[in-house]
Amino acid sequence: MLSPVMEVCWAEALTVRFLTRRFIGEYGDLESIYSHNVTVDGKDVLFNIWDFPYSQDHSDENFTEEEKRIQWADGFVLVYSICDRASFSIIHQKVQVIKAAKEYLGLEKVPIVIVGNKRDLHHRRTVSSEEGRLLALSLDCEFYEVSAAEAYHGVLLVFHGLLDRIKESKLATKKGTGIRGIVKSMSAVFARRRTDSL
Template sequence: MDVNIAVMGTESVGKSALTVRLLTRRFIGEYGDIESIYSHSFAVDGREISLNIWDSPYSERSTAGASLLERKVQWADGYVLVYSICDRASFTAVGRLVQTIRSTRGGAPIVVVGNKRDLQHRRAVPSDEGRRLALSAGCRFYEVSAAENYHGVLAVLHGLVDGMKDANKSSRRPLGLRGIVKSMSAVFGRRRTDSF
């Protein structure tokens, strides 16, 4: 199964560190504003999943940034929105990203991630605010430290994949009487001659 994931957040949140930690299990602390698309395969619940991860900085300042945001929102199957627990502005930006995605893609799976949990002494965004944002938008919420732990970052990925499964289940509509008759006819090989 191929899955496209957009990892978004402002430059200061460590989202690239989160992506690289996920892909390599290593922490690399310094990144520029580099836009990259990574491909990687994972086994989740015994199924092989090929991920395409679009990792780029988010900027509200330019029209080019708005165009890029629209392309990412349309391209992705799921979203990892990252803010720094030490940066109130990054949290506010993630709130706007959630609203943009919800208005464009409805119930698409979103995971809200508070990064830099290892910097508790510099915390500007309480955990409860992140949870409330995620809850109000129907998203999953995680707080991690890309610097300290690979497993927390992996839990984010699993949470997003679980959200995608849930979205697929809820998007399937019941067949209704007409659909059931068609399905039964297909199974038993008879053509339906009556009409409703």
């Protein structure tokens, strides 16, 4: 079971498009939790999505809530508007906060997808595709640029991309645990032999 998604600005449109295939243009700053079943490669996958708007309130209470969301999620979708440089500027900080919280929990690889939304409004663009791509590359994140208003397919690619990154992360964690476990076992055996022979 997956528990993906932390979303930043203008994200509700992306989530609703994924869930319903419809585009709704007006949203409030509402926090919502959704469950959605999809079939990917012939297998049913349950997405639990915690969709919430970005808040600039940095109070301890707000930070605690953000930590809960980060601990809850298996993966993250961070969304900015290509027409709003301020929303893009927030992304780097949010990725750092997520990675720090997950590393504290012992997770090295954190599945994060960065999405530039509103591609249909290219005439109002203030953030280039290249900037989004370079940011994602520098932070080891996946990158997509979509228009939730124009097409369902791009939004579907975002969530499937997140799913792929979550699978890779879980596989890497299992392999890492297996190797670490073998190394610890071997170390214990050799340490015991050394003490036995003394």
